[in-house]
Amino acid sequence: MHEEENTQIIQAPGADLVVVRGFVDTQQSKQLIRCLSLEIDWRQDRIRLFGREHAIPRLQQFQGEPGLHYRYSGLLLEARPWHPLIEQLRRRITAVEPAPFNCALLNLYRDGEDSMGWHSDDEPELGLDPVIASLSLGQPRRFVLRHRTDRQQPKIELLLDDGSLLLMRGSTQHHWQHALPRTRRHCTPRLNLTFRCIID
Ligand SMILES: O=C(O)CCC(=O)C(=O)O
Protein backbone atom coordinates (compact mmCIF):
# COMPACT_ATOMS: atom_id res chain seq x y z
CA MET A 1 0.00 0.00 0.00
CA HIS A 2 1.32 3.46 -0.92
CA GLU A 3 0.08 5.31 2.04
CA GLU A 4 0.74 8.83 0.79
CA GLU A 5 -1.11 8.37 -2.49
CA ASN A 6 -4.07 6.88 -0.69
CA THR A 7 -4.18 9.34 2.16
CA GLN A 8 -6.53 12.30 2.16
CA ILE A 9 -6.26 14.95 4.87
CA ILE A 10 -9.45 16.91 5.46
CA GLN A 11 -8.94 20.48 6.57
CA ALA A 12 -11.62 22.19 8.63
CA PRO A 13 -11.54 24.33 11.81
CA GLY A 14 -11.22 22.18 14.91
CA ALA A 15 -11.20 18.95 12.92
CA ASP A 16 -8.40 16.48 12.44
CA LEU A 17 -9.56 13.98 9.84
CA VAL A 18 -7.61 11.57 7.68
CA VAL A 19 -8.94 9.00 5.23
CA VAL A 20 -6.71 6.15 4.07
CA ARG A 21 -8.33 4.53 1.01
CA GLY A 22 -7.73 0.86 0.34
CA PHE A 23 -6.40 0.17 3.82
CA VAL A 24 -7.95 -3.27 3.34
CA ASP A 25 -8.04 -4.65 -0.22
CA THR A 26 -11.19 -5.92 -1.93
CA GLN A 27 -10.42 -9.59 -1.53
CA GLN A 28 -9.59 -9.29 2.17
CA SER A 29 -12.66 -7.19 2.69
CA LYS A 30 -14.93 -9.80 1.11
CA GLN A 31 -13.45 -12.45 3.34
CA LEU A 32 -13.82 -10.27 6.43
CA ILE A 33 -17.45 -9.51 5.63
CA ARG A 34 -18.19 -13.17 5.05
CA CYS A 35 -16.60 -14.34 8.32
CA LEU A 36 -17.70 -11.49 10.55
CA SER A 37 -21.31 -11.56 9.32
CA LEU A 38 -21.56 -15.19 10.37
CA GLU A 39 -19.32 -15.40 13.40
CA ILE A 40 -20.44 -12.36 15.36
CA ASP A 41 -23.55 -12.47 17.46
CA TRP A 42 -25.00 -9.25 16.01
CA ARG A 43 -27.71 -7.59 18.09
CA GLN A 44 -30.22 -4.88 17.41
CA ASP A 45 -29.95 -3.18 20.80
CA ARG A 46 -32.43 -0.69 22.20
CA ILE A 47 -31.44 2.82 23.26
CA ARG A 48 -33.22 5.60 25.09
CA LEU A 49 -33.42 8.93 23.24
CA PHE A 50 -35.40 11.91 24.55
CA GLY A 51 -37.08 9.65 27.09
CA ARG A 52 -38.26 7.08 24.55
CA GLU A 53 -36.92 3.64 23.82
CA HIS A 54 -36.02 2.69 20.25
CA ALA A 55 -34.41 -0.25 18.52
CA ILE A 56 -31.24 1.10 16.88
CA PRO A 57 -31.44 1.09 13.04
CA ARG A 58 -28.46 -1.27 12.63
CA LEU A 59 -26.89 -4.27 14.35
CA GLN A 60 -23.91 -3.95 16.65
CA GLN A 61 -21.46 -5.60 18.97
CA PHE A 62 -18.91 -4.13 21.37
CA GLN A 63 -15.59 -5.96 21.71
CA GLY A 64 -12.44 -5.32 23.67
CA GLU A 65 -10.26 -6.06 26.64
CA PRO A 66 -12.03 -7.94 29.45
CA GLY A 67 -13.94 -5.77 31.90
CA LEU A 68 -14.35 -2.73 29.63
CA HIS A 69 -17.75 -1.07 29.31
CA TYR A 70 -19.10 1.46 26.89
CA ARG A 71 -22.14 3.52 27.75
CA TYR A 72 -24.17 5.59 25.30
CA SER A 73 -27.79 6.72 25.08
CA GLY A 74 -28.76 4.80 28.20
CA LEU A 75 -27.22 1.58 26.90
CA LEU A 76 -24.47 -0.23 28.77
CA LEU A 77 -22.37 -2.50 26.57
CA GLU A 78 -20.01 -4.98 28.16
CA ALA A 79 -16.95 -5.86 26.07
CA ARG A 80 -17.14 -9.24 24.38
CA PRO A 81 -13.78 -10.91 23.70
CA TRP A 82 -11.92 -9.82 20.57
CA HIS A 83 -12.72 -11.82 17.48
CA PRO A 84 -9.28 -12.91 16.15
CA LEU A 85 -9.86 -11.04 12.86
CA ILE A 86 -10.79 -7.84 14.70
CA GLU A 87 -7.75 -8.22 16.93
CA GLN A 88 -5.59 -8.60 13.79
CA LEU A 89 -7.08 -5.45 12.28
CA ARG A 90 -6.49 -3.60 15.55
CA ARG A 91 -2.80 -4.44 15.32
CA ARG A 92 -2.61 -3.36 11.67
CA ILE A 93 -4.31 -0.06 12.45
CA THR A 94 -1.98 0.58 15.37
CA ALA A 95 0.91 0.41 12.89
CA VAL A 96 -0.42 3.52 11.07
CA GLU A 97 -2.03 5.23 14.08
CA PRO A 98 -0.17 4.32 17.27
CA ALA A 99 -2.96 4.72 19.81
CA PRO A 100 -3.71 2.26 22.65
CA PHE A 101 -6.95 0.96 21.07
CA ASN A 102 -8.49 -1.39 23.63
CA CYS A 103 -12.01 -1.82 22.24
CA ALA A 104 -14.10 -1.56 19.11
CA LEU A 105 -17.73 -0.90 18.39
CA LEU A 106 -18.79 -2.98 15.40
CA ASN A 107 -21.74 -1.83 13.32
CA LEU A 108 -23.57 -3.77 10.64
CA TYR A 109 -25.76 -1.73 8.28
CA ARG A 110 -27.95 -4.34 6.61
CA ASP A 111 -29.30 -2.03 3.87
CA GLY A 112 -30.01 1.62 3.09
CA GLU A 113 -32.61 1.85 5.86
CA ASP A 114 -29.91 1.21 8.45
CA SER A 115 -28.15 4.36 9.60
CA MET A 116 -26.59 6.29 12.48
CA GLY A 117 -27.95 9.63 13.66
CA TRP A 118 -26.03 12.82 14.51
CA HIS A 119 -23.68 12.41 17.45
CA SER A 120 -20.14 12.97 18.68
CA ASP A 121 -18.09 10.22 20.20
CA ASP A 122 -17.52 12.28 23.31
CA GLU A 123 -18.43 9.88 26.10
CA PRO A 124 -16.35 10.61 29.21
CA GLU A 125 -14.71 7.17 29.17
CA LEU A 126 -13.03 8.11 25.86
CA GLY A 127 -11.22 11.01 27.55
CA LEU A 128 -10.34 14.39 26.08
CA ASP A 129 -9.49 14.44 22.35
CA PRO A 130 -10.14 10.77 21.63
CA VAL A 131 -8.59 9.03 18.64
CA ILE A 132 -11.12 6.95 16.74
CA ALA A 133 -10.14 4.70 13.86
CA SER A 134 -13.11 3.69 11.75
CA LEU A 135 -12.75 0.96 9.13
CA SER A 136 -15.45 0.56 6.49
CA LEU A 137 -16.07 -2.68 4.61
CA GLY A 138 -18.59 -3.37 1.88
CA GLN A 139 -21.19 -0.99 0.52
CA PRO A 140 -19.83 2.58 0.19
CA ARG A 141 -21.98 4.97 2.26
CA ARG A 142 -22.12 8.73 2.77
CA PHE A 143 -20.63 9.96 6.05
CA VAL A 144 -21.39 13.55 7.00
CA LEU A 145 -19.90 15.89 9.59
CA ARG A 146 -21.38 19.17 10.82
CA HIS A 147 -19.90 21.77 13.16
CA ARG A 148 -21.52 21.70 16.59
CA THR A 149 -21.81 25.45 17.15
CA ASP A 150 -20.87 27.30 13.95
CA ARG A 151 -23.59 26.34 11.46
CA GLN A 152 -21.92 28.65 8.89
CA GLN A 153 -19.23 26.01 8.54
CA PRO A 154 -20.00 23.89 5.49
CA LYS A 155 -20.80 20.25 6.15
CA ILE A 156 -18.07 17.77 5.34
CA GLU A 157 -19.24 14.93 3.11
CA LEU A 158 -17.15 11.80 2.75
CA LEU A 159 -17.85 8.65 0.83
CA LEU A 160 -16.57 5.85 3.03
CA ASP A 161 -15.89 3.16 0.50
CA ASP A 162 -14.86 -0.46 0.82
CA GLY A 163 -11.60 -0.83 2.73
CA SER A 164 -11.23 2.82 3.76
CA LEU A 165 -9.91 3.80 7.16
CA LEU A 166 -11.10 7.11 8.65
CA LEU A 167 -9.15 8.60 11.54
CA MET A 168 -10.87 11.19 13.74
CA ARG A 169 -8.40 12.82 16.10
CA GLY A 170 -7.60 15.93 18.12
CA SER A 171 -10.60 18.08 19.00
CA THR A 172 -12.82 16.68 16.21
CA GLN A 173 -15.37 15.17 18.63
CA HIS A 174 -15.49 18.39 20.63
CA HIS A 175 -16.30 20.61 17.65
CA TRP A 176 -18.04 18.33 15.15
CA GLN A 177 -20.87 15.80 15.01
CA HIS A 178 -21.11 13.02 12.47
CA ALA A 179 -23.82 10.80 11.00
CA LEU A 180 -24.34 8.01 8.52
CA PRO A 181 -27.62 8.95 6.82
CA ARG A 182 -30.11 6.44 5.50
CA THR A 183 -30.51 6.27 1.74
CA ARG A 184 -33.16 5.15 -0.72
CA ARG A 185 -30.53 3.76 -3.04
CA HIS A 186 -30.18 0.01 -3.18
CA CYS A 187 -27.55 -0.99 -0.62
CA THR A 188 -25.77 -4.20 0.14
CA PRO A 189 -24.51 -4.67 3.71
CA ARG A 190 -21.76 -2.48 5.17
CA LEU A 191 -19.60 -3.26 8.17
CA ASN A 192 -18.00 -0.47 10.15
CA LEU A 193 -15.49 -1.16 12.88
CA THR A 194 -14.65 1.78 15.15
CA PHE A 195 -11.57 1.23 17.27
CA ARG A 196 -11.45 3.31 20.44
CA CYS A 197 -9.40 3.79 23.61
CA ILE A 198 -11.33 3.63 26.85
CA ILE A 199 -9.55 5.18 29.81
CA ASP A 200 -10.14 3.34 33.08
O1 LIG B 1 -20.68 3.72 10.44
C1 LIG B 1 -19.97 4.72 10.51
O2 LIG B 1 -19.21 5.06 9.60
C2 LIG B 1 -20.05 5.58 11.73
C3 LIG B 1 -20.02 4.84 13.01
C4 LIG B 1 -19.97 5.75 14.19
O3 LIG B 1 -20.03 6.93 14.08
C5 LIG B 1 -19.84 5.19 15.54
O4 LIG B 1 -19.80 3.95 15.71
O5 LIG B 1 -19.75 5.97 16.49
Ligand SMILES: [Fe+2]
Ligand atom coordinates in the same frame (compact mmCIF):
# COMPACT_ATOMS: atom_id res chain seq x y z
FE1 LIG C 1 -19.45 7.93 15.92
